[in-house]
Amino acid sequence: xxxxxQPATPPSLRLHLIVLAALxxxxxxxxxxxxxxxxxxxxxxxxxxxxxxxxxxxAFFMRLRRGPPLLRIAAAVGFAWLAVLIGMTVADVLTRxxxxxxx
Amino acid sequence: MSTDTxxxxxxxxxxxxxxxxxxxxxxxxxxxxxxxxxxxxAGYTVCRVRFPEAFAAGSRHTDMLLGTIETxxxxxxxxxxxxxLRDVQLGGRRIAVWLLLLTAALGxxxxxxxxxxxxxEYREGLMPGIHxxxxxxxxxxxxxxxxxxxxxxxxxxxxxxxxxxxxxxMARRTHRAQFNAQYxxxxxxxALYWHLVDIVWIFVYPLVYLVGRAG
Numbered sequence: 557x558x559x560x561x562q563p564a565t566p567p568s569l570r571l572h573l574i575v576l577a578a579l580x581x582x583x584x585x586x587x588x589x590x591x592x593x594x595x596x597x598x599x600x601x602x603x604x605x606x607x608x609x610x611x612x613x614x615a616f617f618m619r620l621r622r623g624p625p626l627l628r629i630a631a632a633v634g635f636a637w638l639a640v641l642i643g644m645t646v647a648d649v650l651t652r653x654x655x656x657x658x659x
Numbered sequence: 660m661s662t663d664t665x666x667x668x669x670x671x672x673x674x675x676x677x678x679x680x681x682x683x684x685x686x687x688x689x690x691x692x693x694x695x696x697x698x699x700x701a702g703y704t705v706c707r708v709r710f711p712e713a714f715a716a717g718s719r720h721t722d723m724l725l726g727t728i729e730t731x732x733x734x735x736x737x738x739x740x741x742x743x744l745r746d747v748q749l750g751g752r753r754i755a756v757w758l759l760l761l762t763a764a765l766g767x768x769x770x771x772x773x774x775x776x777x778x779x780e781y782r783e784g785l786m787p788g789i790h791x792x793x794x795x796x797x798x799x800x801x802x803x804x805x806x807x808x809x810x811x812x813x814x815x816x817x818x819x820x821x822x823x824x825x826x827x828x829m830a831r832r833t834h835r836a837q838f839n840a841q842y843x844x845x846x847x848x849x850a851l852y853w854h855l856v857d858i859v860w861i862f863v864y865p866l867v868y869l870v871g872r873a874g
Contacts, residue, residue: 566745576738580731583864587727590869598873602865609734609861617741618854624679627686634690638697645701649708 567616575616582609666842678844685848689855696814696859703807703866710800715871717804720785722776726868729772730860736765737857740826740850743833747843752833759830762853766823773816780805808867815863818856825849 586605590598615621620628671677707714743758784792786809787802829849832838838846 566748569742569745572738572742572745576735579734579738583727583730583734586865586869587723590723590865590872593873598869599865602869603862606861606865610858613737613854613858613861617737617857618851624682626679627682630683630686630690634686634693637690638693641694641697642701642704646704646708649705654709 567619571616575612579609579612582612674841678847681844681848682851685851689851692818692855693859696811699807699811699814700862700866703811706800706803706807707870710803712871713797713800714804716797717801717808718867718870719872720780720783721808721868722779723868723872725772725776726864729769730864732765732769732772733857733860736762736769737854739765740853744843744846744850747833747838747846748840750840752836756830756834759826759833763823763826763830766819766826766853770816770819770823773812777809811863812867815856815859818859822849822853822856825852 582605586602589601589605592598594601614631618631620631667674667677671680739758740762743755743762746752746755746758780786781790784790785805787805791798791802791805793801826849829846833846
Protein backbone atom coordinates (compact mmCIF):
# COMPACT_ATOMS: atom_id res chain seq x y z
CA UNK A 557 0.00 0.00 0.00
CA UNK A 558 1.18 3.48 -0.78
CA UNK A 559 1.95 5.65 2.20
CA UNK A 560 -0.83 8.20 2.51
CA UNK A 561 0.22 11.64 1.30
CA GLN A 562 1.25 13.63 4.34
CA PRO A 563 0.03 17.08 5.11
CA ALA A 564 3.04 19.38 4.77
CA THR A 565 5.62 19.03 7.52
CA PRO A 566 4.38 20.87 10.62
CA PRO A 567 5.90 24.29 11.31
CA SER A 568 8.90 24.39 13.62
CA LEU A 569 8.83 24.83 17.39
CA ARG A 570 10.74 28.08 16.94
CA LEU A 571 8.06 29.47 14.62
CA HIS A 572 5.31 28.58 17.10
CA LEU A 573 7.13 30.37 19.91
CA ILE A 574 7.84 33.43 17.76
CA VAL A 575 4.15 33.66 16.85
CA LEU A 576 3.16 33.31 20.51
CA ALA A 577 5.62 36.06 21.47
CA ALA A 578 4.21 38.29 18.72
CA LEU A 579 0.66 37.61 19.93
CA UNK A 580 1.53 38.49 23.52
CA UNK A 581 3.39 41.62 22.37
CA UNK A 582 0.33 42.68 20.37
CA UNK A 583 -1.85 42.03 23.42
CA UNK A 584 0.29 44.32 25.59
CA UNK A 585 0.38 46.93 22.81
CA UNK A 586 -3.40 46.98 22.59
CA UNK A 587 -3.73 47.21 26.39
CA UNK A 588 -1.21 50.07 26.42
CA UNK A 589 -2.82 51.94 23.53
CA UNK A 590 -6.22 51.68 25.23
CA UNK A 591 -4.87 53.80 28.11
CA UNK A 592 -3.78 56.67 25.84
CA UNK A 593 -6.39 59.26 24.84
CA UNK A 594 -6.43 58.78 21.06
CA UNK A 595 -10.09 59.44 20.40
CA UNK A 596 -11.49 57.31 17.62
CA UNK A 597 -8.08 55.70 17.12
CA UNK A 598 -8.50 53.85 20.42
CA UNK A 599 -11.21 51.73 18.82
CA UNK A 600 -9.50 51.53 15.44
CA UNK A 601 -6.14 50.49 16.88
CA UNK A 602 -7.77 47.92 19.19
CA UNK A 603 -9.69 46.33 16.32
CA UNK A 604 -6.69 46.55 13.98
CA UNK A 605 -4.56 44.69 16.52
CA UNK A 606 -7.31 42.08 16.93
CA UNK A 607 -7.35 41.52 13.18
CA UNK A 608 -3.56 41.17 13.18
CA UNK A 609 -3.71 38.63 16.02
CA UNK A 610 -6.44 36.69 14.23
CA UNK A 611 -4.40 36.56 11.04
CA UNK A 612 -1.39 35.27 12.99
CA UNK A 613 -3.45 32.53 14.65
CA UNK A 614 -5.08 31.53 11.38
CA ALA A 615 -1.94 31.62 9.28
CA PHE A 616 0.37 29.79 11.68
CA PHE A 617 -1.52 27.95 14.43
CA MET A 618 -4.37 26.93 12.12
CA ARG A 619 -1.84 26.45 9.33
CA LEU A 620 -3.74 28.23 6.61
CA ARG A 621 -0.57 29.82 5.29
CA ARG A 622 0.39 26.55 3.65
CA GLY A 623 -3.08 25.05 3.77
CA PRO A 624 -5.09 23.82 0.79
CA PRO A 625 -6.70 26.72 -1.12
CA LEU A 626 -10.15 25.26 -0.51
CA LEU A 627 -9.74 25.65 3.25
CA ARG A 628 -8.48 29.19 2.85
CA ILE A 629 -11.55 30.00 0.77
CA ALA A 630 -13.87 28.42 3.37
CA ALA A 631 -12.20 30.46 6.12
CA ALA A 632 -12.36 33.67 4.10
CA VAL A 633 -16.01 33.11 3.19
CA GLY A 634 -16.92 32.82 6.88
CA PHE A 635 -15.43 36.22 7.53
CA ALA A 636 -16.96 37.64 4.35
CA TRP A 637 -20.46 36.69 5.55
CA LEU A 638 -19.65 38.19 8.93
CA ALA A 639 -18.61 41.43 7.22
CA VAL A 640 -21.90 41.45 5.26
CA LEU A 641 -23.86 40.82 8.45
CA ILE A 642 -22.23 43.57 10.49
CA GLY A 643 -21.69 45.96 7.57
CA MET A 644 -25.29 45.97 6.41
CA THR A 645 -26.66 46.16 9.95
CA VAL A 646 -24.50 49.16 10.71
CA ALA A 647 -25.29 50.77 7.36
CA ASP A 648 -28.96 50.58 8.24
CA VAL A 649 -28.55 51.92 11.76
CA LEU A 650 -26.25 54.79 10.76
CA THR A 651 -28.55 56.06 8.01
CA ARG A 652 -31.75 56.19 10.04
CA UNK A 653 -33.09 59.06 12.05
CA UNK A 654 -33.34 58.01 15.68
CA UNK A 655 -36.87 58.48 16.97
CA UNK A 656 -37.22 59.15 20.68
CA UNK A 657 -38.97 56.32 22.47
CA UNK A 658 -42.56 57.20 23.37
CA UNK A 659 -42.25 56.07 26.99
CA MET B 660 0.25 -1.35 9.02
CA SER B 661 -3.35 -0.88 8.03
CA THR B 662 -4.35 2.13 10.09
CA ASP B 663 -5.22 4.07 6.95
CA THR B 664 -7.43 1.45 5.41
CA UNK B 665 -9.29 0.62 8.60
CA UNK B 666 -9.92 4.29 9.26
CA UNK B 667 -11.04 4.94 5.69
CA UNK B 668 -14.78 5.40 5.23
CA UNK B 669 -16.42 3.88 2.21
CA UNK B 670 -17.13 7.07 0.30
CA UNK B 671 -13.51 8.19 0.09
CA UNK B 672 -10.83 7.21 -2.39
CA UNK B 673 -7.94 7.56 0.00
CA UNK B 674 -6.89 8.86 3.40
CA UNK B 675 -5.83 12.25 2.03
CA UNK B 676 -9.24 12.85 0.50
CA UNK B 677 -10.94 11.81 3.71
CA UNK B 678 -8.74 14.13 5.73
CA UNK B 679 -9.38 17.08 3.40
CA UNK B 680 -13.12 16.48 3.55
CA UNK B 681 -13.03 16.46 7.36
CA UNK B 682 -10.97 19.65 7.47
CA UNK B 683 -13.33 21.38 5.02
CA UNK B 684 -16.32 20.30 7.09
CA UNK B 685 -14.68 21.69 10.20
CA UNK B 686 -13.92 25.01 8.55
CA UNK B 687 -17.52 25.34 7.38
CA UNK B 688 -18.65 24.59 10.93
CA UNK B 689 -16.25 27.23 12.24
CA UNK B 690 -17.74 29.73 9.78
CA UNK B 691 -21.22 29.03 11.20
CA UNK B 692 -19.80 29.48 14.70
CA UNK B 693 -18.29 32.82 13.70
CA UNK B 694 -21.68 33.90 12.32
CA UNK B 695 -23.49 32.67 15.43
CA UNK B 696 -21.31 34.86 17.64
CA UNK B 697 -21.24 37.50 14.90
CA UNK B 698 -24.91 38.22 15.54
CA UNK B 699 -24.05 39.16 19.11
CA UNK B 700 -21.18 41.34 17.88
CA ALA B 701 -23.54 43.02 15.39
CA GLY B 702 -25.96 43.72 18.24
CA TYR B 703 -23.06 45.09 20.26
CA THR B 704 -22.05 47.40 17.38
CA VAL B 705 -25.57 48.77 16.97
CA CYS B 706 -25.99 49.44 20.68
CA ARG B 707 -22.54 50.95 21.02
CA VAL B 708 -23.13 53.32 18.09
CA ARG B 709 -26.36 54.39 19.79
CA PHE B 710 -25.01 54.69 23.37
CA PRO B 711 -21.23 55.29 23.19
CA GLU B 712 -20.90 56.86 26.66
CA ALA B 713 -22.85 54.10 28.37
CA PHE B 714 -20.65 51.47 26.72
CA ALA B 715 -17.50 53.29 27.81
CA ALA B 716 -18.86 53.52 31.35
CA GLY B 717 -19.87 49.85 31.33
CA SER B 718 -16.46 48.80 30.05
CA ARG B 719 -14.75 50.75 32.85
CA HIS B 720 -16.62 48.54 35.33
CA THR B 721 -14.97 45.40 33.93
CA ASP B 722 -11.63 44.11 35.21
CA MET B 723 -9.05 45.06 32.60
CA LEU B 724 -6.11 43.33 34.29
CA LEU B 725 -7.99 40.06 34.63
CA GLY B 726 -9.23 40.40 31.04
CA THR B 727 -5.66 40.87 29.80
CA ILE B 728 -4.43 37.86 31.77
CA GLU B 729 -7.31 35.75 30.41
CA THR B 730 -6.38 36.78 26.87
CA UNK B 731 -2.74 35.83 27.46
CA UNK B 732 -3.85 32.48 28.89
CA UNK B 733 -5.97 31.68 25.84
CA UNK B 734 -3.25 32.76 23.39
CA UNK B 735 -0.75 30.54 25.20
CA UNK B 736 -3.18 27.63 25.19
CA UNK B 737 -3.62 28.01 21.45
CA UNK B 738 0.13 27.73 20.99
CA UNK B 739 0.21 24.68 23.28
CA UNK B 740 -2.44 22.80 21.30
CA UNK B 741 -0.70 23.67 18.03
CA UNK B 742 2.52 22.24 19.46
CA UNK B 743 0.68 19.10 20.63
CA LEU B 744 -0.55 18.50 17.09
CA ARG B 745 2.94 19.13 15.77
CA ASP B 746 4.39 16.58 18.18
CA VAL B 747 1.91 13.90 17.11
CA GLN B 748 2.56 14.62 13.43
CA LEU B 749 6.28 14.20 14.07
CA GLY B 750 5.59 10.80 15.63
CA GLY B 751 5.67 11.85 19.30
CA ARG B 752 3.13 11.03 21.95
CA ARG B 753 4.20 11.70 25.52
CA ILE B 754 4.88 15.42 25.09
CA ALA B 755 1.68 15.79 23.07
CA VAL B 756 -0.38 14.35 25.93
CA TRP B 757 1.17 16.80 28.38
CA LEU B 758 0.66 19.71 25.99
CA LEU B 759 -3.01 18.76 25.56
CA LEU B 760 -3.43 18.55 29.32
CA LEU B 761 -1.72 21.93 29.65
CA THR B 762 -4.12 23.39 27.10
CA ALA B 763 -7.13 21.99 28.95
CA ALA B 764 -5.74 23.31 32.24
CA LEU B 765 -5.27 26.78 30.76
CA GLY B 766 -8.85 26.61 29.48
CA UNK B 767 -10.06 25.65 32.95
CA UNK B 768 -7.99 28.45 34.45
CA UNK B 769 -9.70 30.83 32.06
CA UNK B 770 -13.11 29.62 33.19
CA UNK B 771 -12.21 29.98 36.86
CA UNK B 772 -10.94 33.55 36.33
CA UNK B 773 -14.09 34.38 34.46
CA UNK B 774 -16.18 32.91 37.24
CA UNK B 775 -14.46 35.24 39.70
CA UNK B 776 -15.22 38.13 37.36
CA UNK B 777 -18.92 37.24 37.22
CA UNK B 778 -18.98 36.93 40.99
CA UNK B 779 -17.45 40.36 41.59
CA GLU B 780 -19.82 41.87 39.01
CA TYR B 781 -22.71 40.29 40.86
CA ARG B 782 -21.51 41.82 44.11
CA GLU B 783 -21.12 45.22 42.47
CA GLY B 784 -24.71 45.05 41.27
CA LEU B 785 -23.90 44.85 37.58
CA MET B 786 -26.26 42.05 36.56
CA PRO B 787 -29.33 43.47 34.81
CA GLY B 788 -32.48 41.63 35.84
CA ILE B 789 -30.77 39.82 38.70
CA HIS B 790 -28.90 42.36 40.78
CA UNK B 791 -28.50 45.77 39.21
CA UNK B 792 -27.89 48.70 41.53
CA UNK B 793 -26.34 51.31 39.20
CA UNK B 794 -27.67 54.86 39.41
CA UNK B 795 -27.40 57.90 37.17
CA UNK B 796 -28.25 58.86 33.61
CA UNK B 797 -26.11 56.08 32.06
CA UNK B 798 -27.48 53.31 34.26
CA UNK B 799 -30.32 52.38 31.89
CA UNK B 800 -28.35 52.09 28.61
CA UNK B 801 -25.45 50.50 30.50
CA UNK B 802 -27.75 47.52 31.03
CA UNK B 803 -27.48 46.91 27.29
CA UNK B 804 -23.71 46.70 27.58
CA UNK B 805 -23.94 44.23 30.44
CA UNK B 806 -26.62 42.10 28.78
CA UNK B 807 -24.43 41.78 25.70
CA UNK B 808 -21.39 41.21 27.90
CA UNK B 809 -23.04 38.26 29.66
CA UNK B 810 -24.37 36.78 26.45
CA UNK B 811 -21.10 37.09 24.53
CA UNK B 812 -18.82 35.95 27.35
CA UNK B 813 -21.36 33.34 28.48
CA UNK B 814 -21.53 31.72 25.07
CA UNK B 815 -17.78 32.01 24.75
CA UNK B 816 -17.27 30.31 28.10
CA UNK B 817 -19.66 27.56 27.01
CA UNK B 818 -17.39 27.04 24.00
CA UNK B 819 -14.33 27.01 26.24
CA UNK B 820 -16.02 24.38 28.41
CA UNK B 821 -16.82 22.19 25.40
CA UNK B 822 -13.26 22.72 24.16
CA UNK B 823 -11.78 21.62 27.49
CA UNK B 824 -13.82 18.38 27.41
CA UNK B 825 -12.78 17.82 23.80
CA UNK B 826 -9.12 18.39 24.63
CA UNK B 827 -9.28 15.96 27.55
CA UNK B 828 -10.81 13.31 25.28
CA MET B 829 -8.05 13.97 22.74
CA ALA B 830 -5.39 13.72 25.46
CA ARG B 831 -6.80 10.34 26.45
CA ARG B 832 -6.91 9.11 22.86
CA THR B 833 -3.38 10.37 22.24
CA HIS B 834 -2.24 8.62 25.40
CA ARG B 835 -3.79 5.38 24.12
CA ALA B 836 -1.79 5.79 20.90
CA GLN B 837 -4.85 6.13 18.71
CA PHE B 838 -3.16 8.90 16.71
CA ASN B 839 0.03 8.81 14.73
CA ALA B 840 1.78 10.75 12.01
CA GLN B 841 -0.51 9.21 9.38
CA TYR B 842 -3.81 9.61 11.19
CA UNK B 843 -4.64 12.36 13.65
CA UNK B 844 -7.67 14.06 12.08
CA UNK B 845 -9.79 14.26 15.27
CA UNK B 846 -6.91 15.92 17.08
CA UNK B 847 -6.39 18.31 14.19
CA UNK B 848 -10.06 19.31 14.12
CA UNK B 849 -10.23 19.74 17.90
CA ALA B 850 -7.21 22.04 17.67
CA LEU B 851 -9.00 24.08 14.99
CA TYR B 852 -12.01 24.39 17.28
CA TRP B 853 -9.81 25.58 20.12
CA HIS B 854 -8.16 28.18 17.90
CA LEU B 855 -11.59 29.51 16.95
CA VAL B 856 -12.46 29.89 20.63
CA ASP B 857 -9.23 31.84 20.97
CA ILE B 858 -10.02 34.06 17.96
CA VAL B 859 -13.46 34.91 19.32
CA TRP B 860 -11.86 36.01 22.56
CA ILE B 861 -9.31 38.11 20.65
CA PHE B 862 -12.27 40.25 19.56
CA VAL B 863 -14.15 40.10 22.86
CA TYR B 864 -11.15 41.53 24.70
CA PRO B 865 -10.99 45.02 23.10
CA LEU B 866 -14.79 45.33 22.80
CA VAL B 867 -15.48 44.49 26.43
CA TYR B 868 -12.42 45.51 28.41
CA LEU B 869 -10.72 48.32 26.49
CA VAL B 870 -13.52 50.81 25.79
CA GLY B 871 -13.21 54.25 27.38
CA ARG B 872 -10.08 53.46 29.39
CA ALA B 873 -8.12 56.58 28.40
CA GLY B 874 -8.15 59.66 30.60
